[in-house]
Amino acid sequence: MEMQSLDQNTIEEIKKRLVKTYNPREIYLLEPKGYDSVDNNILVVIDGKDIEHYRLMVAGHKALIGVRVAKNILVYTQEEFDEYSEDPSTLTYSIKKYGKRIYAHA
DSSP, rough: OOOOOOOOOHHHHHHHHHHHHHHOEEEEEOOSTTTOOEEEEEEEEEOOOOOHHHHHHHHHHHTTOOOOEEEEEEEEEHHHHHHHHOTTTTTHHHHHSSSSEEEEEE
């Protein structure tokens, strides 16, 4: 059984809510592929240093209440994203390489 891709309206709703919550630099989406993955991985890149990752991830989940998709939200600073996305052993690397950027601050 193959996972269905998110429709464009759902992606737009996710993007709108997360932009309002975080005012991010970028948002990436990696949809699940195959049997071993069920969550949509959403990675948000924000400005700042020494952020409280857990608090920010909870804020993202709260922002997406009512959007019925399985999700895993990661929030990183630009510096963290740049570092982690270079390491092939990280989820951040996979999201950057195989996911799609659904938002970039103009």
